[in-house]
Amino acid sequence: MARMNEDAQWIVLMGFIVSFSFFFLAMILNQATVVGQTTAESVLDFPKNDVRDVKAVIIQSSSVPTDADFRTDLQSIALSRKNAVVNYSVTLPNPPADIHTYINIHYNNGVTLYDEMWASL
Amino acid sequence: MVDCDGQLYTIEGVSAGLIMLLTAYIVLGGTSIYTPGDTHISDMQLEQLGSDALRMMNTPVNGTMTESPLQSMIETNNGAGFTTTFLNYCNNMTGSHAENLQFSASVTYRNINDGQIESYPLAASRNLTGGEHAVKVTEWVIADKKFTGSNVQKNRAALVEVLLWRG
Secondary structure, eight states, rough: OOOOOTTTHHHHHHHHHHHHHHHHHHHHHHHHHHHHHHHHHHHHSHHHHHHHHHHHHHHHHSSSSSOHHHHHHHHHHHHHHOEEEEEEEOOOOBTBBBBEEEEEEEEEOOSSSEEEEEEEO | OOEEEEEEHHHHHHHHHHHHHHHHHHHHHHHOOOOTTTTHHHHHHHHHHHHHHHHHHHGGGOOSSSHHHHHHHHHHTOHHHHHHHHHHHHHHOOSSSSEEEEEEEEEEOTTTTOOEEEEEEEEEEOOSSSSOOEEEEEEEEEEEEEETTTTTTTEEEEEEEEEEOOO
């Protein structure tokens, strides 16, 4: 029986390496869908617009006449529709000692906790 | 009897076996997602578009301390004006084609009498059938209005909620 031809072992070895590389590239490609989905989900879950919006309306409320009903409106609607606990306190300017308005904003929807102290210019 | 023939075939066999085992492992152990992977990405973009449109509508003209267009739409219950402006902001695109976004908007307020959170419809460009794949965008508004349950007109916080979908 003829001996097996042992030429070109390097070429065959390279063939193995290339096929393994393709295999792992395919695995990485396979993850792309999941990565896109989870990234978009994270962006959807993060309440960026809610936080900005709450901040904007609270700052705006400091320059128009509001009473306790306004605060209750804000807090109960946020709790009911956004599952978010919102609280804030406004320190109005005290001229001439201090001409700034200070607002403390607290936002917590159970996943994202946000606190800010805002000061007017 | 052991000899050294066929080593390459052995290596090939072992490699092929490994690849098949790994494939089986990954296929069986992998997570399958049966929704198109792009859905969430377009949802995210739609949500951002709607939020931006509402924010533009809630910005006073020329940056003055007057009421924003959205505020006066809530106060006067101007659903037609809301429809026009909102669709204009959402559907405009560069080029000659317009986007085909539809919406259904409502206003959420607190009934002072019983403390309940209530909503009333503000405007809709199309009726909801339940089959839409909609996203929800919201905007807080300070409205100088006598909401249901209130006897005096004063500044109240209300939430404009818009369901937005590609029609």
